[in-house]
Amino acid sequence: MTAPHHLRYSKTHEWARLDDDGLVTVGITHHAQEQLGDMVYVELPEVGRAYKAGTECAVVESVKAAADVYAPVGGTVVAVNELLEAHPEQLNQDPYGAWIFKLKPENAEDLKRLLSAAQYQSMVDADEG
Amino acid sequence: MPFIPHTERDVAEMLEAIGIEALDDLFDEIPAGLKLGAFAELPPALGEAQVTRLMLERAEADGRYLNFCGAGAYEHFVPAAVWQIVIRGELYSAYTPYQAEASQGTLQLMYEYQSMICALTAMEVANAGLYDGASALGEAVLMAVRCHGGGAETRRRVLVPRAVHPAYRAVARTLTRPQGIELIEVPFDPGSGRTDLQALEAIDTAGCAALVIPQPNYFGVLEDADALCRFARSRGLLAIGLVNPMAAALLKPPGEWEGGGADIAVGDGQPLGLPLSGGGPYFGFMTCRQALVRQLPGRLAGATVDRDGRRGFALTLQAREQHIRRAKATSNICTNQGLAVAAATVYMALLGPEGLRRVAGRCHANARRLARLLEAVPGVERLFDAPVFHELALRLAAPAAEVLRALEAQGILGGVELVPDYPELGNGLLVCATETKEEEDLRRFADNLERILGKRIKPPPCAMKT
Numbered sequence A: 001m002t003a004p005h006h007l008r009y010s011k012t013h014e015w016a017r018l019d020d021d022g023l024v025t026v027g028i029t030h031h032a033q034e035q036l037g038d039m040v041y042v043e044l045p046e047v048g049r050a051y052k053a054g055t056e057c058a059v060v061e062s063v064k065a066a067a068d069v070y071a072p073v074g075g076t077v078v079a080v081n082e083l084l085e086a087h088p089e090q091l092n093q094d095p096y097g098a099w100i101f102k103l104k105p106e107n108a109e110d111l112k113r114l115l116s117a118a119q120y121q122s123m124v125d126a127d128e129g
Numbered sequence B: 001m002p003f004i005p006h007t008e009r010d011v012a013e014m015l016e017a018i019g020i021e022a023l024d025d026l027f028d029e030i031p032a033g034l035k036l037g038a039f040a041e042l043p044p045a046l047g048e049a050q051v052t053r054l055m056l057e058r059a060e061a062d063g064r065y066l067n068f069c070g071a072g073a074y075e076h077f078v079p080a081a082v083w084q085i086v087i088r089g090e091l092y093s094a095y096t097p098y099q100a101e102a103s104q105g106t107l108q109l110m111y112e113y114q115s116m117i118c119a120l121t122a123m124e125v126a127n128a129g130l131y132d133g134a135s136a137l138g139e140a141v142l143m144a145v146r147c148h149g150g151g152a153e154t155r156r157r158v159l160v161p162r163a164v165h166p167a168y169r170a171v172a173r174t175l176t177r178p179q180g181i182e183l184i185e186v187p188f189d190p191g192s193g194r195t196d197l198q199a200l201e202a203i204d205t206a207g208c209a210a211l212v213i214p215q216p217n218y219f220g221v222l223e224d225a226d227a228l229c230r231f232a233r234s235r236g237l238l239a240i241g242l243v244n245p246m247a248a249a250l251l252k253p254p255g256e257w258e259g260g261g262a263d264i265a266v267g268d269g270q271p272l273g274l275p276l277s278g279g280g281p282y283f284g285f286m287t288c289r290q291a292l293v294r295q296l297p298g299r300l301a302g303a304t305v306d307r308d309g310r311r312g313f314a315l316t317l318q319a320r321e322q323h324i325r326r327a328k329a330t331s332n333i334c335t336n337q338g339l340a341v342a343a344a345t346v347y348m349a350l351l352g353p354e355g356l357r358r359v360a361g362r363c364h365a366n367a368r369r370l371a372r373l374l375e376a377v378p379g380v381e382r383l384f385d386a387p388v389f390h391e392l393a394l395r396l397a398a399p400a401a402e403v404l405r406a407l408e409a410q411g412i413l414g415g416v417e418l419v420p421d422y423p424e425l426g427n428g429l430l431v432c433a434t435e436t437k438e439e440e441d442l443r444r445f446a447d448n449l450e451r452i453l454g455k456r457i458k459p460p461p462c463a464m465k466t
Helices: A029-034 A110-114 A117-129 B008-018 B025-026 B048-062 B078-087 B103-122 B133-147 B166-179 B197-202 B225-233 B291-294 B337-373 B400-409 B441-458
Strands: A013-019 A026-028 A039-043 A056-063 A067-068 A075-080 A101-105 B157-161 B180-185 B209-217 B236-243 B264-268 B284-288 B300-305 B311-316 B379-382 B391-396 B429-431
Touching: A013 A075, A013 A110, A013 B429, A026 B379, A067 B225, B078 B337, B103 B284, B103 B300, B103 B311, B103 B337, B103 B441, B133 B157, B133 B166, B133 B264, B133 B291, B157 B166, B166 B180, B166 B264, B197 B225, B209 B225, B225 B236, B284 B291, B337 B379, B337 B391, B337 B441, B400 B429
Parallel strands: B157 B180, B157 B209, B209 B236, B236 B264
Antiparallel strands: A013 A026, A026 A101, A039 A056, A056 A067, A075 A101, B264 B284, B300 B311, B379 B391, B391 B429
16 A cells, blocks of 8 residues: 555645644655655754744655655644664655654644545546556 | 768758748847848968967967966976876866766766865865865855754854955855855954964854864965864864865865864865966865765765676765755855866876875975075065965065066066055065976076065165155
């Protein structure tokens, strides 16, 4: 499965998960890592900084491209996955396990505005078709 | 792919395809009054032998001067092998080929160049070259600001000693001002010509990102680079070394300065095998610590292995470059000077570390000899009492511009005037002696200077009031 059902998705290819502790965990999708290719670097956001939904807050670099990662919902960054600094390839190997950052959302309800797995999958299929 | 020009027939077919009669019809929107027409002023064509003769005559009119100018452009002996190798077809280009990995030779040359620059500066990473030393300094300032991050505490001020080359400061200002970066001038000590440590200590470094450390500085004076580097560290500033690569062969390299070494080191590579040719081309070199490599502008060639385990070369860290990430590239003007870099690589390879040290040593010995000879001339004194590398500042008893004109009439380029950039150093003259000078050259300079100054500083006639 390339877009797990328990996650929500942005049109800019981030996945978001509302955790039990009320935080939103964010990463990039299987499709995104596939498009970018072998990852060589992740520029993590700054912990404690607030981002509006849709603003860029991290950068992923592959061998031949660099892409911004956007905050899927507005909120404050409370944690970043520092393991990615040494092992960016985890984004390729396990895109839904290798989270990039966790947000404390302004409003958890905002997640509902994101795409469902089925919606995201059909968007990707349409792009490729 | 061979270059095949269009035949008349090709042109006719293309014109027919787009439905016009003549090539000129493509430009009929341009009013006739704006068109130049034939070049009426051009003289008739000359044959090759005639052109050669003309060029030799013109070259002669330029004269063969004995050159004591430095100030950022240095006359060194360039072994004939350097340019004989560099004009080989494989190397004779200023550009990195597209599909760079297909050009393994070019990439290997860059890799060797980077390795040698790292060895020379004792730094960890070097890029494949920038436009020139001045723009390299500008890039280093931008890089230092980026390295401090875009956090709450923005540091957009950089300390630049007044003893840094004035043209370099001007270029750095031009490149960094639009990004809201302020360059703060640090005065030099009028006695030694060194950057004034006491004045530096007194500067409020809040909001400062870096300190530029020139070695040697514009006056040829050797700075206390260790103390400056320690100062930078103690204030949480990045240390940007601005070094002459020839001097670096002899002096403690920036990577080994006290306080942990420079964070970034830049300079102009012209002394490494590039002739003086009417102001260019030059190239800038740029190095940094491994930890900062993500912020280093320009391209890097890396060594790797292919899937069969054979050694190969590749451009690395390309995702910071403007062709991939225009808005967020580390620099959009980091022109790589491929041909000049190739010459420097061959030059360094031919001389080796010991050869470079010997050239640098001879430069220094000549500068000391020149200093002794000139100091003995009435009306000449040293401006500063600190040690120098191969260049020194003098104060003349007459206006430097006039003295230089008189020397030029004798076939001697006697140095660079300091007054335009440093009005406070009235009648200041910057002179340089590289390894190219022989004892008789130095004496000829000193003798002519003595004669010229002798005429100018004759005691005034009694009738005149002094």
